[in-house]
Amino acid sequence: MQQFDYIRAVDLGDALQALGGGAKLLAGGTTLYDLMKLRIERPEQIVDINHLSELSYFDTSGDRELVFGALARMSDVAADPRLVRDYPAISESLWRAASQQLRNMASLGGNLLQRTRCPYFRGGEPYACNKRHPDSGCAAIEGLDRGQALLGASGACSAVYPGDLAAALVAFDAEVDVVGSQGARSIPVEELHREPGDTPHIETTLAPDEIIVRIRVPATPLGRGSTYLKVRDRESYAFALASAAVALVMDGEVVRDARIALGGLATRPWRVRAAERLLIGRRFDEDAARAAGEAALEGATPGRFNGFRIELGVRTVVDALTIARQRA
Amino acid sequence: MTGMVTLSQAQSQGATGRHSVTLTVNGAVHALSIDARTSLLDALREHIGLTGAKKGCDHGQCGACTVHVDGRRIVSCLTLAAQAQGHEVTTIEGLGGDDGALHPMQQAFIDHDALQCGYCTPGQIMSAVACVHEGHAGSLDDIREYMSGNLCRCGAYVGIVAAIEDAAVKMQG
Numbered sequence: 001m002q003q004f005d006y007i008r009a010v011d012l013g014d015a016l017q018a019l020g021g022g023a024k025l026l027a028g029g030t031t032l033y034d035l036m037k038l039r040i041e042r043p044e045q046i047v048d049i050n051h052l053s054e055l056s057y058f059d060t061s062g063d064r065e066l067v068f069g070a071l072a073r074m075s076d077v078a079a080d081p082r083l084v085r086d087y088p089a090i091s092e093s094l095w096r097a098a099s100q101q102l103r104n105m106a107s108l109g110g111n112l113l114q115r116t117r118c119p120y121f122r123g124g125e126p127y128a129c130n131k132r133h134p135d136s137g138c139a140a141i142e143g144l145d146r147g148q149a150l151l152g153a154s155g156a157c158s159a160v161y162p163g164d165l166a167a168a169l170v171a172f173d174a175e176v177d178v179v180g181s182q183g184a185r186s187i188p189v190e191e192l193h194r195e196p197g198d199t200p201h202i203e204t205t206l207a208p209d210e211i212i213v214r215i216r217v218p219a220t221p222l223g224r225g226s227t228y229l230k231v232r233d234r235e236s237y238a239f240a241l242a243s244a245a246v247a248l249v250m251d252g253e254v255v256r257d258a259r260i261a262l263g264g265l266a267t268r269p270w271r272v273r274a275a276e277r278l279l280i281g282r283r284f285d286e287d288a289a290r291a292a293g294e295a296a297l298e299g300a301t302p303g304r305f306n307g308f309r310i311e312l313g314v315r316t317v318v319d320a321l322t323i324a325r326q327r328a
Numbered sequence: 329m330t331g332m333v334t335l336s337q338a339q340s341q342g343a344t345g346r347h348s349v350t351l352t353v354n355g356a357v358h359a360l361s362i363d364a365r366t367s368l369l370d371a372l373r374e375h376i377g378l379t380g381a382k383k384g385c386d387h388g389q390c391g392a393c394t395v396h397v398d399g400r401r402i403v404s405c406l407t408l409a410a411q412a413q414g415h416e417v418t419t420i421e422g423l424g425g426d427d428g429a430l431h432p433m434q435q436a437f438i439d440h441d442a443l444q445c446g447y448c449t450p451g452q453i454m455s456a457v458a459c460v461h462e463g464h465a466g467s468l469d470d471i472r473e474y475m476s477g478n479l480c481r482c483g484a485y486v487g488i489v490a491a492i493e494d495a496a497v498k499m500q501g
Binding site (some may be wrong): 001003004005006009026029030033034036037038048052073098099100101102105161235236237 | 347363364365367386387388391394400401402403406407408410429431455458459464472473476477478501
């Protein structure tokens, strides 16, 4: 691991100053320290922001919105009674991620910015990776692509965005509040992550000196009838082969409102409004759910070994909608 | 914040890469001078001499290094030693009573034959104690879900789940 200087920030100004000087932010450390050990991340300076207590709170009691400080821990938020009852998709997206040890460490802001699990990215040399080294090529193209993205990939990169929480957040139109040297602004979570295009090393729309301080979710009746369904190679403690955050509001047997976002299948959190529109105003039944599932995977492009995840994704959406229907 | 580098100090010192870190482990205070890269796991094992927490994967995937920080279970391999300053660290060595008596979870692992090679056991037990305290040991499904961060290559899971189910009753009684 490269030598680095460790700094503890005592306030947000400290963190921003260090960030402007090229430091990497350390929150839970579960992504950064891991990738430093793999020599993928090589910061010369890291700034520990865990003591910025003003970012650790969260409040799910508001009538207009739920507010989560960027340093709220995944385990604490997952267990919040209001979230479990009124926004199960958000709670499930958290407790179905990682392990309880990692959830005790990992922050919500860090979770949104976690980096891909693509084995060619994490494997380092000798594998080519445009995300690690721009214009060096992509070893996944001729490689074992069982886990690569089916949606949003480019010729330069097919690395999956691995986060679960982000899929639930985009389904509910959440925003992040960020602060940087140019001031504060808000970004829809849906616009936080970029598709790789020709520049897969640029993963988000954040400026290099911006820090996520808060996540806000508009209060919505969609929360009650929601779920985050995650299909994995093993029952627990694994990244998604396919996942779906879905939410329904029903009027009798008719769908009044619907949200569908995919995880584990795309290069970024993948909201599918076309699939939602197929449901809204229609009677909910198996055929409607199947049509929505197929629409959600519209445009999915298989490689050599990952084609099975298209049908898996369709069925994940169908099963998630069935669960949401029972709750709505 | 003894030994901690603030932003202004770091700029005047330049990057030395070494830090004075004071860790409180099982109630004892240890003043260390360590490389900034040192994980909490390596600080425990290599600098303090507490070898109960084990290094399995060193990437947060196996749970063998699980310890408690302020009563919460974490993986010590993905925690910088410097991050643990100012917090109470508890390892398997600190779990038993002052008289050397085993913790009910340790005894339950023996009673239920919940190990073969034993390498993952300290991490399993630290995780299991936290699992009970969190209220995640109320059903076998809950135990399996909330213990999924601790892998056992010997496959002693049946005994591990039975031990936790048993110890949960004794810990709450």
